[in-house]
Amino acid sequence: MKVTIDHVSKMYKDKVAINDVSAELTSGVYGLIGPNGAGKTTLMRMLADVLKPSSGRIMADGEDIKQLDDLYRALIGYLPQDCGFYSYFTAYRLLQYVAALKGLNRHDADRKIDELLHLVNLTKEKHKKIGTFSGGMKRRLGIAQALLNDPKFLILDEPTAGLDPKERVRFRNLLSEISGDRIVLLSTHIISDIEYIAKEVLILKNGQLLKQESPQSILNELNGKVWHVTVPAIELHKLEQHYTVGNVLRKGQEIEARVISDTAPAPTAVLQTPRLEDIYLCYFGEISGDTED
Ligand SMILES: Nc1ncnc2c1ncn2[C@@H]1O[C@H](COP(=O)(O)OP(=O)(O)OP(=O)(O)O)[C@@H](O)[C@H]1O
Numbered sequence: 001m002k003v004t005i006d007h008v009s010k011m012y013k014d015k016v017a018i019n020d021v022s023a024e025l026t027s028g029v030y031g032l033i034g035p036n037g038a039g040k041t042t043l044m045r046m047l048a049d050v051l052k053p054s055s056g057r058i059m060a061d062g063e064d065i066k067q068l069d070d071l072y073r074a075l076i077g078y079l080p081q082d083c084g085f086y087s088y089f090t091a092y093r094l095l096q097y098v099a100a101l102k103g104l105n106r107h108d109a110d111r112k113i114d115e116l117l118h119l120v121n122l123t124k125e126k127h128k129k130i131g132t133f134s135g136g137m138k139r140r141l142g143i144a145q146a147l148l149n150d151p152k153f154l155i156l157d158e159p160t161a162g163l164d165p166k167e168r169v170r171f172r173n174l175l176s177e178i179s180g181d182r183i184v185l186l187s188t189h190i191i192s193d194i195e196y197i198a199k200e201v202l203i204l205k206n207g208q209l210l211k212q213e214s215p216q217s218i219l220n221e222l223n224g225k226v227w228h229v230t231v232p233a234i235e236l237h238k239l240e241q242h243y244t245v246g247n248v249l250r251k252g253q254e255i256e257a258r259v260i261s262d263t264a265p266a267p268t269a270v271l272q273t274p275r276l277e278d279i280y281l282c283y284f285g286e287i288s289g290d291t292e293d
Pocket residue numbers: 012015016017034035036037038039040041042043
């Protein structure tokens with residue numbers, strides 16, 4: 001399957017949330033990153049066909065999804081940012097409910113539900129109420145409901161939000177396992193979520209798509225721009241005025257900082273091997289969510 005985003009824009013009254021975005025997605029995992037308010041949820045909701053573009057079109061294998069309508073929705077699975085599951089439902093009941101909404105017959109649904117509960121490692125908890133689940137369990141259940149119709153295009157809005165590092169690793173492995181010949185698009189603030197599994201990263205800022213590249217080519221671009229700088233602490237302010245400064249570590253009277261710059265920001269600056277999380281610093285001038293762990 002190929003999904004084409006063709007000059008798509010979305011306005012909320014006079015606010016431009018998505019500004020003339022074009023992209024092409026084929027099978028594999030895509031990471032959508034951007035700071036708060038960049039437009040990630042808006043773009044994903046349009047791809048999930050729950051929100052209409054103000055202009056432009058989205059196509060699946062060359063056909064406008066407006067025309068495909070139900071046929072398109074049968075091909076996609078969507079995990080919204082806030083699932084809002086009924087907490088008094090059990091995991092099994094919830095999946096039966098979603099399966100019915102998606103038009104699966106009871107027999108196929110029950111077989112599929114068992115298979116998915118196994119995949120997301122919730123078989124033992126299937127008769128427990130969702131209200132008793134941890135954040136990670138709810139997100140895994142969210143994936144299971146999105147996979148019920150065996151979608152060719154899986155859209156996951158911040159699937160790892162609120163997960164602890166161990167749950168995130170489990171989640172990442174699950175995504176690699178299910179990607180196969182599907183398109184998986186996931187938004188995240190945590191670069192390490194996509195570092196090893198994304199075929200391409202889409203960088204969104206102020207509603208505009210700045211880049212759609214493989215992690216490796218983004219890293220290549222950052223080569224020669226990431227520095228480790230040690231300067232007297234009183235010079236930090238000056239450094240921040242002239243350069244994009246990331247993590248700062250105070251050591252007595254000195255500070256050590258990660259800095260993005262095309263040229264050496266100080267005589268003693270040492271070039272660093274770029275990491276994917278430097279994208280945040282380079283494109284958004286802020287530190288990636290990874291450092292919050
Ligand atoms: N229903 C709405 N009405 C008006 N403005 C909206 C609406 N939904 C989103 N916006 C605005 O559109 C912009 C993009 O929002 P969106 O939620 O798509 O960003 P995001 O990248 O998903 O942010 P976050 O990472 O915080 O979830 C923001 O400026 C937001 O305030």
